[in-house]
Amino acid sequence: MEFDLHSLRSTLIDLGLLITTLVVFVRNRKLSGTSDVVLFSSLLLLNSIIMFAGADESWLSHTANFSLILAFAFCYSAVCKLIVKQVSWRLIIPCLLGYIVLIIAYFSVELSSLVRAFYTTIACIYLTGLICKILLKNRTNADSPSTSYLLIVLILTVIAFVFRLAALIFPEFISTTINSISIMVLSNLFLFLSFGLLLLIFEVINNKLLTKSELDYLSGIKNRRGFFKALMRKRDENTPYVLSILDIDHFKTVNDTYGHDAGDIVIKHIADKLTEMTSSKDILARFGGEEFCLLMNNDDQQALQRLEEIRRYFEKESINYPGGDIQITVCIGCVKTNLIFEEMIQKLLYFADISLYKAKQTGRNKVVCFERLVES
């Protein structure tokens, strides 16, 4: 075993990379999988030890290569998790330092092609993280980070491709450094793309789960959470709205007389009918129990008429049930507004609730609008 300057320098670079990565990942333990980091770091350490000792034995050099490839896999997995969570500045700054160290090492030290590939890959990952952070700024709630990420990859690829092409056509004008960087970016294209696709998959799964969590399990319409989310999309639109709460009268009696299953059928029936009787621009939700909430995008008079139609429909039509037709009536409390903004929503719901209470107090089977009483 012999110690030469080359092995020493490579080992120092390895250790530098190891320390940077450890600092980065340990500080972001919750984001990246701890096991990935531990495995990645220990494999890299193993590689450093072998390189320091001088991997002149073929089995040793194989072990070094093997540990590097494995380290690369775990690093890939940890970095994927970090990018999915959108990289924070706390991570980016050490990454940038790591990137600079790696670039200096890349051009100043003679390295084996495998080590070189490994370094360039990590450098590219760091660089992508940095670009992502700068371009996505602090858009932690960005609608589609994967689309932005894939766009960045595309831009990077086009730039690298242009440089490669220029280097081939006008070799005398393109410096070897720029040429090497363009090769580096292009050779890591698949890695970039796989990150982007991984992000896209996570996003699709996440959106599916989110949509599910915004729906009411019994009626299939929006739940309270879905209602608020949809409401937020309407905020700051200067349009007349009517916000109403619909409640079934004496629903406890329905449950007591026909059973809980019949009660569920009534709730489902009402949700279906309300969906039929409202437009797709309206927001309809079951707030829990036998209470429904509806935001109608309409001018006052039309909206009040539609609420009256809804009330009359349930008064007239009975619901078919094997144990006998179920007759119900509903109370609707509503409030008018011209603008929706976050701080106002609870107040609007409170006014609609007061009106609903008034409808219940004054005989049920009524539509009561805040400041206005529409007689049934």
Ligand SMILES: Nc1nc2c(ncn2[C@@H]2O[C@H](COP(=O)(O)OP(=O)(O)OP(=O)(O)O)[C@@H](O)[C@H]2O)c(=O)[nH]1
């Ligand atoms: N079947 C069924 N019943 C439910 C569900 N959620 C709440 N309920 C029942 O709805 C009933 C609500 O009763 P109350 O709050 O007293 O209201 P009410 O009987 O409609 O009386 P008023 O609203 O004053 O007209 C309770 O018996 C609850 O058990 C549900 O998902 N399914």
